[in-house]
Amino acid sequence: MEEGKKVMLVILALLRVTMAWSVVQPQVPCFFIFGDSLVDNGNNNNILTLARANYRPYGIDFPRAAPGRFTNGHTMVDILAQLLGFRDLIPPHAAAHGAEVLRGLNFASGAAGLREETGNNLGQHYPFYEQVEHFRNTVQLMRRIFRGNTTRLSDHLSKCIYFVGMGSNDYLNNYFMPDMYTTSYQYSPRTYAILLLQDYSRQLTDMYDLGARKVAISGIGQIGCIPYELARNNNRSNNKKTKGTVCNDKINKAINMFNTGLVQMVNRFNSELPDVKFIYINTYESSKDIVANAPSYGFSVIDKGCCGVGRNNGQITCLPLQTPCEDRSSYLFWDAFHPTEAANIVYANKAYNSTSQSDVSPMNIQQLAMA
Ligand SMILES: *[C@@H]1O[C@H](CO)[C@@H](O)[C@H](O)[C@H]1NC(C)=O
């Protein structure tokens, strides 16, 4: 009886595994991620940098995951991977091995920017061009796995989704840090945006040449409204009249110039490059919507981080072993820079299946997967 029960349980377990296999097929065979701390999942863990999150309370709501995410739980791309039907998370490039790479890798690195010098104030990291170099090496490895069959290789690569979100640090940890960087003396915001977009365009063209065809580009969010800026520029968040939601317009204006050019770049790629589908994820407008309708998304605190120190909980990132706020799902920001998991879920859902042009255009990620 006891033995029979055991056998039965084993059979049931096996059945469940096979069913999971056959039912949960990802909508695309692979998912590659390029970006900064918003989507980094541990690539900075073993390099010399202050831009690291492999200590508690980072990851506090995600106890079994490898450490290194700059939030309390899942990042936006973790959630996108789940929505795309991946059973396991996409591994960080720094810790991936073997044929695992066929399913995709995460190359993102905290503090990284489009410009090489961006983020150097925080230490080492992998700027975008290096992330693309890592992808180039990965493609070489895949070529060997496919035994040199370039038809199979390019077919595989053309079906993957590539998520790219760069640029925030080129403003936060470069242009708007005039004590450390000279760019704001050298360039107007408009010229700076043009230069960044030239770099961006060049690297994205390299990705295209390597085989990327379905690319989701995330615009920069409302950086002028993150707790770090609210706390740093003035005491506006103590201002009762504005309830702490007055943002730094100078930064937001500069970001808007960049984003406008980015949309044009996406459109240009779609009309000029054969066989590609580029989409634009409008993080800026999405975040405006979330802030304007915070209660309907379940957020009651939108101007300070759940974890951090100083006025507004906004001055630096969450320190090791610091106690975060209790009700993490009611905060838009986890620390002075990064959204909570709850916010990442909202952003991911918008990118994945919103039908509003102010969230994503010309199509959403679900449609990109099927295209
Ligand atoms: C490459 O793979 C495809 C699909 O599996 C196959 O039809 C083709 O013959 C292969 N080409 C070479 C050169 O092996």
Ligand SMILES: *[C@@H]1O[C@H](CO)[C@@H](O)[C@H](O)[C@H]1NC(C)=O
């Ligand atoms: C900000 O507010 C704090 C406390 O209310 C005050 O001590 C500080 O001087 C203010 N700083 C500025 C720049 O106004």
Ligand SMILES: *[C@@H]1O[C@H](CO)[C@@H](O)[C@H](O)[C@H]1NC(C)=O
């Ligand atoms: C989008 O996906 C989320 C998560 O699966 C779901 O809650 C939401 O209802 C979906 N929205 C639409 C318009 O399909």
